Amino acid sequence: MLRIHYSLESQLKDGIADIAAPEELSIQVRNLVLKTAKRKKVGFGSTIAEHPSQSGGAFHAAASGTVRDLDYHHLVIACGEGGDDAEPVNVASLQPGRELLRTLQELGIDIAVLSSRAETLVINGMNPEPGVSVAEQMLADEMENLEAGLDVACALIEPQRTILAVADASEYRLPGTTPQSIKAKYPNSLDALVVKAVTGEEFPSNAKIMSVMDLYALGRVVRTGLPVTETVMTIEGRNYRVPIGTPIRHLLSCLGIKAASGDTVVLGGSFRGEAVYSLDEGVRKGDYGMFVISSDAFPHVQDVSCINCGECVLNCPGRIQPNLISRYAEYEMFEMAEKHGLHSCFECGLCAFSCTMRRPLLQYIRFAKDQLRAAGRSEQA
Amino acid sequence: MTPPIIKAMSDIATRLTVSPAPHWRCGRTLHAMMRAHLAALLPALLAGVYMFGLPAAATVGVAGSVAVLTEVLCLRMQGRDVDVDNFTALYAGILFAFLLPATAPWWVAAAGAVVTIVLGRTVFGGFGCNPVCAPLVAWAFCRMSWPAAMDIDLNLAHFMSNDPVYQLQRFGVEALSQFDYVDLLLGRQLGGLGASQVAALLVGGGFLLITKWIRWYIPVSFVLGVSAVSTLFWFIDPGTYAPPLFHLLAGSTVFGALFLATDTASSPVGKLPQFLFGLIAGSLVVIIRVYGAFPDGVPFAIMLTNLLSPLLDRVRPKPFGGK
Ligand code: SF4
Numbered sequence: 059m060l061r062i063h064y065s066l067e068s069q070l071k072d073g074i075a076d077i078a079a080p081e082e083l084s085i086q087v088r089n090l091v092l093k094t095a096k097r098k099k100v101g102f103g104s105t106i107a108e109h110p111s112q113s114g115g116a117f118h119a120a121a122s123g124t125v126r127d128l129d130y131h132h133l134v135i136a137c138g139e140g141g142d143d144a145e146p147v148n149v150a151s152l153q154p155g156r157e158l159l160r161t162l163q164e165l166g167i168d169i170a171v172l173s174s175r176a177e178t179l180v181i182n183g184m185n186p187e188p189g190v191s192v193a194e195q196m197l198a199d200e201m202e203n204l205e206a207g208l209d210v211a212c213a214l215i216e217p218q219r220t221i222l223a224v225a226d227a228s229e230y231r232l233p234g235t236t237p238q239s240i241k242a243k244y245p246n247s248l249d250a251l252v253v254k255a256v257t258g259e260e261f262p263s264n265a266k267i268m269s270v271m272d273l274y275a276l277g278r279v280v281r282t283g284l285p286v287t288e289t290v291m292t293i294e295g296r297n298y299r300v301p302i303g304t305p306i307r308h309l310l311s312c313l314g315i316k317a318a319s320g321d322t323v324v325l326g327g328s329f330r331g332e333a334v335y336s337l338d339e340g341v342r343k344g345d346y347g348m349f350v351i352s353s354d355a356f357p358h359v360q361d362v363s364c365i366n367c368g369e370c371v372l373n374c375p376g377r378i379q380p381n382l383i384s385r386y387a388e389y390e391m392f393e394m395a396e397k398h399g400l401h402s403c404f405e406c407g408l409c410a411f412s413c414t415m416r417r418p419l420l421q422y423i424r425f426a427k428d429q430l431r432a433a434g435r436s437e438q439a
Numbered sequence: 440m441t442p443p444i445i446k447a448m449s450d451i452a453t454r455l456t457v458s459p460a461p462h463w464r465c466g467r468t469l470h471a472m473m474r475a476h477l478a479a480l481l482p483a484l485l486a487g488v489y490m491f492g493l494p495a496a497a498t499v500g501v502a503g504s505v506a507v508l509t510e511v512l513c514l515r516m517q518g519r520d521v522d523v524d525n526f527t528a529l530y531a532g533i534l535f536a537f538l539l540p541a542t543a544p545w546w547v548a549a550a551g552a553v554v555t556i557v558l559g560r561t562v563f564g565g566f567g568c569n570p571v572c573a574p575l576v577a578w579a580f581c582r583m584s585w586p587a588a589m590d591i592d593l594n595l596a597h598f599m600s601n602d603p604v605y606q607l608q609r610f611g612v613e614a615l616s617q618f619d620y621v622d623l624l625l626g627r628q629l630g631g632l633g634a635s636q637v638a639a640l641l642v643g644g645g646f647l648l649i650t651k652w653i654r655w656y657i658p659v660s661f662v663l664g665v666s667a668v669s670t671l672f673w674f675i676d677p678g679t680y681a682p683p684l685f686h687l688l689a690g691s692t693v694f695g696a697l698f699l700a701t702d703t704a705s706s707p708v709g710k711l712p713q714f715l716f717g718l719i720a721g722s723l724v725v726i727i728r729v730y731g732a733f734p735d736g737v738p739f740a741i742m743l744t745n746l747l748s749p750l751l752d753r754v755r756p757k758p759f760g761g762k
């Protein structure tokens with residue numbers, strides 16, 4: 059039987075490597091407010107779309123070129139001769155406040171966590187999932203950006219204490235924060251569990267959490283004045299700086315990785331990430347890993363009924379009953395799912411990971427949450 | 440509004456599998472689970488055949504194969520996929536056979552196997568949906584319908600030894616001096632053909648525990664329940680009530696703890712509920728043996744507690760961050 063380790067430890071051997079520039083960028087624009095059109099020329103760093111929510115960051119071209127293709131789902135930029143590159147913004151000169159927040163948002167930062175105060179600020183320095191080592195890589199190599207990011211975050215959030223959560227064996231520190239070690243085992247790296255470990259409270263209202271990846275992006279924007287156009291991601295144990303929109307096909311060919319028909323290619327982590335349907339799909343903001351999982355590595359998900367073995371319940375860190383909640387979701391009884399603790403689920407994926415019958419438990423849970431969200435929206439409207 | 444159509448992106452040479460997260464899985468499957476459970480029954484089966492001779496093997500063979508055939512028929516009639524190759528029906532049939540006297544008439548074994556599948560499982564929606572451990576339903580059915588055919592002492596009268604729990608019920612504690620605990624442990628006692636092979640069951644159950652196919656909560660608390668209540672009685676009057684060790688080794692206590700009470704569908708799902716479940720079932724075993732009409736309290740104790748499962752499942756911790 060295949061044994062998976064949940065360890066979040068990483069052995070970093072090298073620094074962050076660069077990926078050769080791709081010929082095309084493919085950016086998901088579903089549900090975004092477009093700021094460009096087909097056949098238009100875009101420059102490096104120019105805004106191509108805005109987020110519809112009040113706090114979501116804008117999206118920018120990671121290279122200059124021409125918009126070759128555009129539908130409601132994708133925007134494809136053929137790289138090459140393009141429009142004018144974006145001018146750096148002098149972010150450092152702005153005082154904490156409205157204008158700073160708006161500027162950060164325009165430069166691609168999600169400002170939800172920055173726009174109000176909190177007593178405690180937790181910096182999550184744990185690697186998010188097994189097989190992803192981005193967090194520790196940044197603590198090892200990106201201190202300047204992290205410190206710059208922390209300065210801005212502290213100026214906006216004004217916390218009384220700032221804590222860095224790190225894996226128990228690691229030596230990483232961040233000036234201005236108090237270190238706190240946490241056992242390096244998934245799911246301990248999830249935000250909700252890290253906050254609990256640091257504050258002793260579950261979902262406390264006076265604490266906020268940011269990952270070192272958020273901090274890095276913030277610091278980089280502040281120091282360069284340029285928008286977020288890349289993400290750092292772990293691929294087969296090494297970390298790469300990848301322009302947002304880089305097609306997966308390009309990554310595979312650069313790194314000599316093969317993906318055959320039937321395999322699963324995952325953007326993000328192997329517990330919570332998303333399987334893409336095409337190798338032409340581009341890397342998204344906040345994708346910290348890519349995994350190619352061969353078709354015979356794991357038994358497939360199946361649509362069968364639960365046998366009440368209880369493995370999902372015994373493994374759930376949210377202390378809810380995924381077997382019950384998934385059944386409510388299956389039969390569209392979303393309110394009942396909510397009543398039984400749906401919102402205590404932080405989507406770690408452990409329930410479906412350990413299900414004997416291989417039911418798509420996390421899928422059902424996300425479905426229920428989505429449906430409730432949609433219902434909430436239509437009520438407000 | 441017509442929903443937008445997402446055109447397949449240019450390349451279809453590599454057709455990827457799109458599946459929901461998590462993309463890693465622990466590798467548990469029903470098939471592997473049942474294979475492990477069947478392997479765990481093997482030591483007790485061999486020990487049973489060694490003790491009772493070939494009739495034991497024949498009884499298990501009849502019950503097992505009839506259970507599988509019945510399952511095939513039931514699935515066909517329901518228009519479902521015939522998936523007996525997952526071994527669940529075979530396993531249920533053998534569990535039932537383990538409770539029988541080795542020389543039970545073949546038709547009792549066959550009828551019980553049919554009842555296991557039809558009444559125990561199919562009417563509730565199939566494997567995994569049964570509120571009561573399926574082989575026990577059949578056991579109770581046969582026990583009521585054909586008491587003589589199911590009677591251990593009667594069937595195995597040609598053996599020199601006696602059924603310990605029966606002796607206790609009929610003749611009281613004094614009769615127990617004929618039994619040696621080592622004999623009981625090694626299965627040299629009369630009882631269900633597999634259910635009385637205590638040492639062999641411990642080997643099989645131990646294997647399931649080590650490989651984590653069953654969790655320790657139910658078996659351990661079951662044994663705790665039996666020990667606690669029997670100690671209590673024994674403390675009150677050692678002249679009337681049997682010592683705890685006797686209750687643990689005689690009858691199908693160990694079989695119940697490791698194989699019947701741990702049935703996935705009919706036991707609760709949480710840690711504390713499972714623990715309480717075992718504790719209650721274990722306590723009931725002794726109470727039934729002391730006050731009840733049936734010598735071996737195990738089957739009824741577990742069936743009764745099965746009915747409490749939904750209630751026990753309500754004993755659960757507050758969800759994360761919940762009020
Ligand atoms: S994903 Fe599953 S295991 Fe994880 S918190 Fe949610 S219900 Fe529990």
Ligand code: SF4
Nearest residue numbers: 364365367368370413
């Ligand atoms: S792990 Fe799967 S089969 Fe077992 S109780 Fe949970 S949902 Fe049901």
